[in-house]
Amino acid sequence: MGLRKNLNNMNQKIFIKTFGCQMNEYDSNRIFDSVKKIGYEKTETYEDANCYLLNTCHIRDKAKEKVYHEIGRVKKIFRSKKKPLVIIAGCVAQAENDEMLKREPYIDLVIGPQAYHKINDTILNFMEKKNKIEETEFDAVSKFEYLSKIKNKASKVSSFLTIQEGCDKFCHFCVVPYTRGPEYSRPFKQILDEAKYLADNGSKEIILLGQNVNAYNNEGYRLSDLILNIEKLPEIKRVRYTTSHPRDMTEDLIEVYKISKKLMPLVHLPVQSGSNKILKSMNRKHTIEEYLTTFDKLKEINPKIEFSSDFIIGYPGEEEQDFKDTFNLIKKVKFINSFSFIFSPRPGTVAENLDLIERKISVERLEKIQKMLFENQIQMNKSLENKIVDVLVENLTDDKSKAFGRSEYMTSIIFNGNKSDIGKIVQVRIKKSNRNTLFGEIINNLDQKVA
Numbered sequence: 001m002g003l004r005k006n007l008n009n010m011n012q013k014i015f016i017k018t019f020g021c022q023m024n025e026y027d028s029n030r031i032f033d034s035v036k037k038i039g040y041e042k043t044e045t046y047e048d049a050n051c052y053l054l055n056t057c058h059i060r061d062k063a064k065e066k067v068y069h070e071i072g073r074v075k076k077i078f079r080s081k082k083k084p085l086v087i088i089a090g091c092v093a094q095a096e097n098d099e100m101l102k103r104e105p106y107i108d109l110v111i112g113p114q115a116y117h118k119i120n121d122t123i124l125n126f127m128e129k130k131n132k133i134e135e136t137e138f139d140a141v142s143k144f145e146y147l148s149k150i151k152n153k154a155s156k157v158s159s160f161l162t163i164q165e166g167c168d169k170f171c172h173f174c175v176v177p178y179t180r181g182p183e184y185s186r187p188f189k190q191i192l193d194e195a196k197y198l199a200d201n202g203s204k205e206i207i208l209l210g211q212n213v214n215a216y217n218n219e220g221y222r223l224s225d226l227i228l229n230i231e232k233l234p235e236i237k238r239v240r241y242t243t244s245h246p247r248d249m250t251e252d253l254i255e256v257y258k259i260s261k262k263l264m265p266l267v268h269l270p271v272q273s274g275s276n277k278i279l280k281s282m283n284r285k286h287t288i289e290e291y292l293t294t295f296d297k298l299k300e301i302n303p304k305i306e307f308s309s310d311f312i313i314g315y316p317g318e319e320e321q322d323f324k325d326t327f328n329l330i331k332k333v334k335f336i337n338s339f340s341f342i343f344s345p346r347p348g349t350v351a352e353n354l355d356l357i358e359r360k361i362s363v364e365r366l367e368k369i370q371k372m373l374f375e376n377q378i379q380m381n382k383s384l385e386n387k388i389v390d391v392l393v394e395n396l397t398d399d400k401s402k403a404f405g406r407s408e409y410m411t412s413i414i415f416n417g418n419k420s421d422i423g424k425i426v427q428v429r430i431k432k433s434n435r436n437t438l439f440g441e442i443i444n445n446l447d448q449k450v451a
Contacts, residue, residue: 001384014040015049015084018059019066019279022242023209024090026160030053030117031089038120038209045315046077051085051123056092058175058346063092071106085123087111091179095348097136113165114181117146140165140184148190151197157394157423158238159203163191163226169245172283172350173312173343176211183211185218192229200236204423205392208241224252227327231262237425238392238408242268243310246286257301265302266337266409269294270310274329275322276419278315283350288329295333306380306409307333311340312357313369314362316354323365330372336346336380337410338373340364374435381411381433389413389442391428393421403442413438 014035018028032042032052043049052074056067067088078084087109088100094112101107109122115135122133152159166181167174195206208226210216216223227239239262246269256263269291273279275288298305311326342362345352384407391405391413404416405426414437415428427443 012040012050012069013043014051014053015043015046016053016055017070018055019063020055020059022091022160022207023162023165023211024055024057026209027090027116028053029160030147030150030152031055031119033152034116034119034147035123037150046074047081049084051087053087053089055281056090058086058091058095058179064096066094067100068104071104075106085109085126087119087123089113089116091175093134094136094179095175096135101132101134108132110134110136113303114140114143117143122323132286140181140236144186144190148194152194156203156258157392158205158207159198159206160181160209161191161194162186162209163223164213164225167211168215169212169247169285170283170350170368172281173269173315173346175346175349178348180211184213187218188218188221188226191226195230195236196233199233202423204236204425205238205240206236208239209243210241212245212248214239214244214250214253222250222252224256226249227256227260227263236262238262238264240264240266240410244269246271246284246294248332254294254297254301257298257305262369265305265409266308267298267305268308270338271329272310272312273315273318273322274326275318276325278318278322281317282312282315288325292332306336308337309333309335309339311338311369311373312343312367313340314357314359315343316351316356318365319368327369327372330369332374334376334380335373336376338376340366340369340373377435380409381435381438384430384438385433386430388427388429389440390391390425391415392425393423395418395422404419407438411438412436413440415440415442 016028016032018024040051041116054067054070057063074086086107088107090113093100093110097110100110106318109126111119111122112135115137118135122135126133164183164185165181167176168183170177174387198206214223216226229237230236249269271291272282272284275287279287295307389407391407393403393405394421395404397404397414402414403421405413407413413428417426429443430438430440432439
């Protein structure tokens, strides 16, 4: 108890840097909610930190080396200052665990994504005993029970809310089952309580998160039940979810698009490849025919629904016909806001030791795919010029001269709004566009009551 009081009186400051996905952003916010309890304040300046925490991602290329590079930067910054407590969290921490402590003595604590409920005790124990520790046990139940008792202070207009973690699909290219563990769905009431708290504290949009978010299943409640219950909160204007797996686009979830008033018409549904041969090699457990059936059902419900996706180009064994199949799928579906990458092997996965195709071929294919994906975005945005779009206003631009918000399709919009518009849905007439952004002028405020 003495150590806890001592830390509370020391005006400790923590700098948190986050790599990777939205779930890591959510986790970083909840980590801060936790360490506040033992006296930490957040700082945006490296030099002011008593504690430096790096929340890592293992999805992108050379993830591990980026961690050590970042630690090198911290070493330089604190060369002539007192060393901060250095914590590595997230998926690289989970994958590398005590190897990180052995390789880099500057690191003090290694904490995996299912052990964040232990972070306060881990920090306090280290400060007392100075024993380097790695906490990488999978314990999602205890993690979320603990976090549910700490209020989520992320008072943003658009807030992330994790409902599911882990993955049981074991795609051959993916490290998630090894870094986040098996699929776990949070208790239904726990999620609704957090959603209500976010709504009461200013959130107007909730984005439900999970590695396989549409695999959510807790005591018979599915993602569809969560959406329909969350949208009953009057403060919430929009609901989204990500990231989905095609195998888990169940009929009840598809039907929600008929019923829901607040579920946005953008479906992010990673397909990864347009070739059934490659999908089988990836162990994706879905076919292109099944994917297109889902596409057709949703388009029939609402023709305004648009799809975004993820693509891995140059996967081992990808031949010219497989690439053409992917190209043709993009041409058919007209995906918007999609992500595409050249395959790079991840340690510990089945695909790690497969023979890579020639780099030059992969680069050429990626360029062709991205050209079409970018063209889809440009055409979509161009089609909105001179039209009126509903915008949820999130904040002002850095120079405070304009307002920033997003359309129903998550497209960034900059317009002549002001501080009073933040948190409201306004109508904006689009004047011009580029690939990533729409620019316009405000028409009126949909949240204002008509006299």
